[in-house]
Amino acid sequence: MDSRQFQNLLATTSVTALLIGVAAEPAAACYTGPFGHTNAGATACITVANTSFTGNLVNTGTISPGNPTGILISGSTITGAVSNTGTISAGSGIVIKNSTITAQTVLAPIGIDDRGLLVATNGLGISIDNQSKVLGSAVGVNVELTGTFSGGLSNSGVILGSNQGINFELLTLVSGGITNSGSVSGLFGLQVDSVSTFTGGITNSGTITGASTNFGAGASSRGYRRLPAGSATAARSRGASPRA
Amino acid sequence: MNVQTTTVFSGGITNSGTISVAGGASPGFGRALWLGTSSPGGAISTFSGGITNTGAILAQKTGILVKYGDTFNGGISNSGTISSASVAGIVAANVTTFAGAISNTGNGQILTAGSAIKISGIPNFLGGITNSATISAGSGIVASSGSTITGSIADSGPLVATSGPAISIDSTSKIIGGTKTAILINGVGSTFTGNVTNAGVLSSNLAALSILDLSTFSGSISSSGTISAGGTGLSVSNVTSMTGNVGNSGTISAGNIGLSVSNVTSMTGGVVNSGTITAGAAGVNVTNVNIASGVVSNAGTISAKTGINIAGSSINGFVSNFGLISAGSGIIVSNNSTITNGITDTGQILATSGPGQQHDHQRYHRHRPDPGDVRSRHLDRQDQPG
Numbered sequence: 285m286d287s288r289q290f291q292n293l294l295a296t297t298s299v300t301a302l303l304i305g306v307a308a309e310p311a312a313a314c315y316t317g318p319f320g321h322t323n324a325g326a327t328a329c330i331t332v333a334n335t336s337f338t339g340n341l342v343n344t345g346t347i348s349p350g351n352p353t354g355i356l357i358s359g360s361t362i363t364g365a366v367s368n369t370g371t372i373s374a375g376s377g378i379v380i381k382n383s384t385i386t387a388q389t390v391l392a393p394i395g396i397d398d399r400g401l402l403v404a405t406n407g408l409g410i411s412i413d414n415q416s417k418v419l420g421s422a423v424g425v426n427v428e429l430t431g432t433f434s435g436g437l438s439n440s441g442v443i444l445g446s447n448q449g450i451n452f453e454l455l456t457l458v459s460g461g462i463t464n465s466g467s468v469s470g471l472f473g474l475q476v477d478s479v480s481t482f483t484g485g486i487t488n489s490g491t492i493t494g495a496s497t498n499f500g501a502g503a504s505s506r507g508y509r510r511l512p513a514g515s516a517t518a519a520r521s522r523g524a525s526p527r528a
Numbered sequence: 529m530n531v532q533t534t535t536v537f538s539g540g541i542t543n544s545g546t547i548s549v550a551g552g553a554s555p556g557f558g559r560a561l562w563l564g565t566s567s568p569g570g571a572i573s574t575f576s577g578g579i580t581n582t583g584a585i586l587a588q589k590t591g592i593l594v595k596y597g598d599t600f601n602g603g604i605s606n607s608g609t610i611s612s613a614s615v616a617g618i619v620a621a622n623v624t625t626f627a628g629a630i631s632n633t634g635n636g637q638i639l640t641a642g643s644a645i646k647i648s649g650i651p652n653f654l655g656g657i658t659n660s661a662t663i664s665a666g667s668g669i670v671a672s673s674g675s676t677i678t679g680s681i682a683d684s685g686p687l688v689a690t691s692g693p694a695i696s697i698d699s700t701s702k703i704i705g706g707t708k709t710a711i712l713i714n715g716v717g718s719t720f721t722g723n724v725t726n727a728g729v730l731s732s733n734l735a736a737l738s739i740l741d742l743s744t745f746s747g748s749i750s751s752s753g754t755i756s757a758g759g760t761g762l763s764v765s766n767v768t769s770m771t772g773n774v775g776n777s778g779t780i781s782a783g784n785i786g787l788s789v790s791n792v793t794s795m796t797g798g799v800v801n802s803g804t805i806t807a808g809a810a811g812v813n814v815t816n817v818n819i820a821s822g823v824v825s826n827a828g829t830i831s832a833k834t835g836i837n838i839a840g841s842s843i844n845g846f847v848s849n850f851g852l853i854s855a856g857s858g859i860i861v862s863n864n865s866t867i868t869n870g871i872t873d874t875g876q877i878l879a880t881s882g883p884g885q886q887h888d889h890q891r892y893h894r895h896r897p898d899p900g901d902v903r904s905r906h907l908d909r910q911d912q913p914g
Contacts, residue, residue: 461539473547476531485539485577492529494549494560 314351320364323347329374332383334359340392343368343400350374352407357383365392365420368400376407377435382415393422395443402427404435409460416441424470428453436460436484445470449492453477460484469493530562532570540577540602548586558589558614564596568622571596578602578628587612591640594620603628603655612640617665621648621673629655629679636661643667643692653677656708660684660715667692668722671701680708680732684715687722694722694747697730705732713739720744723772726751733758736782740765748772748797751780760785761807767792773822775800780807786832788813798822798845807832811855815863817841826875827851835877839863848872856881 314329315321320339323330329351332341341362347354352375355366365387366378378396387395395418402409410425418424424443427433433455443449449470452458454477461484468474473492476482529547531537541561549560561579564571575597581604585591591610594600600623610617617638620626630645638644644665647653649672656679657669668689669681681703687694695711697703703710710730713720720742730736736757739745745767755761761782764774770792780786786805789795795817805811811830814837824843826836827850835853838861846869847859858877861867 465545472530473549474529476534476537478533479537480534481536481538482531482534483536483538485537485541486529486531487542488529488547489543489545489583491545492547494529494557 314356319362323370329353330355332357332360332362336361336363338363340364340387341366343372344370346371346373348373349405350376352376353379354402355379357381357385359383362386364389365394365397367394367397368402371401371403373401373403373405374407375405376411377402377404377409378411379408380410380412380416380418380441382413384417384419386417386419388419388421390421393420394426395420395423395445396425397423398427398433399429401430402433402435404460407435408438409433409435410437412439412441412443412466414440414466418443420445422447423451424449424468426451426453427455427458430455432457432459434459436462438463439468440464440466440490442466443468446495448472448475450474451477452479452482455479456481458482458484461486463487464492465490467491467493469495471495529560531572532563532565534572536574536576537572538576540579542580542582543585543608544581544583546584546586548584550588558587558612559593560585560587560590560612561592562590563594566595568596571598572600573597574599574601576601579604581606581610582608584609585611589613589615590619590642591616591638592618594626595622597623599624600626601628604630606632606638607634607636607661609636610638610640612642614640614642616640616642616646617644617663619643619646619648620650620653621646623650625652625654626650627652627654629658631658632661632663632685633658634661638663638665640665641691643670644687644689646670646672647675647677649673650675654679656680656682658682659687663687664690666690667696668694670696670698671703671728672696672698673700675701677701677703678706679703680705680710680712682709682712682714683720684713684718686715686719687713688719689722689747692722693725694720695724697726697728697753699727699753702729703731705730705734705736707733709735709738711737713745714741716741718742719746721746723747724749726755726778727753729754729756731756735760735763736780737761738763738765739767742767742770744768745770746772748775750775750777752776752778752803754778755780755782757781758783760788761805762787764789765791767795769793770795771797773797773800775802776805777801777803777828779803780805782807782809785809785813786811786830788815789817790815792817795819796821799824800827801825801830802827802851804829805832810834810837811853812836813839814841814843815839817843819843819845821845823848825850826853829853830855833857834860836860837862838865838867840865842866844868846870846872849875849877851875852878854878854880 354372354374449468761780786807811832840863
C-alpha cells in the first residue's frame with residue numbers, strides 16, 4: 285500500500301465512522317394505537333396511520349421531539365376531535381394527510397383544537413393536505429389560549445365549522461402565518477382575535493367563505509366550554525355569541 | 529375573514545383565491561375581509577404588510593374593511609375583483625396613520641352599489657388613492673370625517689358612479705398634494721361618469737384639481753371648499769364630450785389660473801364662479817371650448833390678472849358678471865369666440881391696470897352690452913367710459 289492508498293483508506297474509514305455515528309441515533313418511537321387515545325405522559329410522537337376510529341385523540345402531556353412530526357394522521361378517518369392542551373414540540377406539530385376528521389357532536393365540536401403549547405421547530409405547526417378534511421360542528425381548526433403557536437397553519441384541504449372555519453384566539457405569539465390553498469368555510473371563514481403578535485401574514489389562494497347569515501343565533505369559540513383536561517371524548521360545548 | 533383585537537400583525541394579507549361572505553341581519557356581517565371591529569377596542573394596533581388582492585373578494589356589504597387602529601402599513605392593492613352588493617368595495621376608517629396607497633390597477637375591478645373606495649376618519653393618510661382599472665359603483669372615491677390625504681387621488685381608468693359622487697371630499701377632509709395634483713383625472717379615451725365635489729381643502733404646488741384627456745365626462749365639478757394651487761386651481765382640459773357644470777362656490781387661490789376649461793369639443797353646462805378666486809393669471813378661463821348650452825358667469829369675487837378670459841370658444845348662452853371682478857382686465861373675449869346671448873354685467877368690474885389706470889371710482893364700471901353676438905370682443909378699460 286503506497287502512501288496515497290493509505291491516505292484514501294484513512295479518509296474512507298473516517299467518513300464511514302462518522303456515518304455509523306449518525307446512524308447510531310435511532311428515530312424516536314411513536315405511539316401508534318389503539319385509538320381513541322389520551323396522552324397524559326411523555327411520548328416522542330403519535331402516529332395514526334390507515335385506520336378508522338370513533339373517539340378523540342387528546343394530548344395533555346408532552347409530545348417531543350417528534351418523528352419528526354408530533355401528531356401525524358395519514359390515511360385515516362376519525363370521528364371525533366384532535367385536541368392538544370399539553371405540549372407538542374416537534375419538527376412539525378400536527379400533520380393531516382389523506383384523512384378526514386369529523387368532530388360534529390355537541391361534546392366534540394372542534395376538529396383540531398390546540399390549547400396547549402405547540403412549537404414546530406422546522407416545519408409547520410398544523411398542516412392539512414389536499415386530500416384531507418377537517419369538519420367541526422362549531423370550529424374546524426381552533427388555536428386558542430396557547431401562549432405561543434409557531435410554524436403557522438397550512439391548509440390545502442377542506443376545513444369547515446359553523447362558527448369559524450379557522451380560529452386563532454387569545455394568543456401571545458403566532459408565527460408562521462396562515463396559508464390556505466384549499467377551502468375554508470364558517471360563519472367567519474377565518475378569524476384571528478385577540479393575538480398580541482401575529483407574524484407571517486395570511487395568504488389565500490383557495491376559497492374562504494363566511495356564511496354569516498345566522499349571526500344572531502351563532503356562537504363564538506370563546507363561548508365554548510372546554511371539558512376537563514384529559515377527556516378523550518369531548519372538547520367544548522356551545523356558549524355565547526361573538527362581538528360584532 | 530376577520531382579524532381583530534391584535535397588537536401587532538405583520539406579513540400582510542394576500543388573496544389570489546376567493547374570499548366570499550353572504551349577508552346577515554347584524555350590522556357586523558357581510559364583510560368579506562374585515563380588520564378590526566365595530567368598536568375601538570377591537571383594533572389592530574399595528575398592521576404591516578398591506579392587503580393585496582389578485583383574486584376575488586365577494587361581499588354582501590363591504591369587500592375590504594379596515595377599521596380602527598394606530599398604524600396600518602403597506603396599503604391596499606387590488607388587481608382582482610372586489611364586489612359588494614351594498615355598502616362599499618374598500619373602506620379604511622378610524623386609523624391614526626395609514627401609510628401606503630389604496631390602488632385599483634391592472635385587471636382590477638371594484639363593483640358595488642355603495643362606495644368603491646372610502647376613507648373616513650384617517651388624519652394621516654400617506655400614499656394616496658389610485659384607480660387605473662375599472663370602478664363601477666354608487667359612489668366612486670370618498671374622503672370624509674376628518675381625513676387628510678398626503679398625496680393625491682388619481683384616476684385614469686373608467687369610473688362610473690351611478691347614484692352618488694364619483695369623487696367626493698367632505699368639508700372636514702383635505703388632500704395635500706405637494707408635488708402632485710391633489711385630484712387628477714387623466715385617462716386617454718376613458719369614460720368618467722359622476723360628479724366631482726370638494727367641500728374640504730385641496731392643495732398642490734401644481735394644479736389642485738385637474739381633469740384631462742377624457743373621451744367622455746358626464747357629471748359636474750364643484751368646489752365649495754378651499755383650493756390652493758401653485759398652478760391652476762381647477763382645470764378641465766382635452767375632453768371630447770362633457771356634460772355638467774364646472775363651478776366654484778368656495779375659495780380658490782392659484783398661482784396660475786383659478787378655474788380653467790380648455791379644449792373641450794362639446795360641452796353642455798356652464799362655468800360658474802360664485803365664490804372667491806384669487807389667481808396669478810385669469811380668474812376664469814374658457815379656451816377652445818364649444819359650449820352647446822350653458823353660461824360663463826361670475827357671481828362671486830375674482831381677483832386676478834384677467835377676470836374672465838374667453839378665447840377661441842363658442843358659447844351658446846351668455847357671459848355674465850353678477851359679482852366683483854378686480855383684475856388687470858375685466859373680461860376678455862378673443863380668438864374668434866362667439867357668445868350667442870352676449871355679455872351681461874350687473875356686478876362690478878374693477879380694472880386695476882392698463883391704459884387709464886386710476887385709483888378712483890371710474891375704475892368701477894358697469895357694462896351692459898346689447899344682447900347678441902360678440903366676437904373677439906375685448907372688454908377691459910379700453911372699452912369703458914372714463
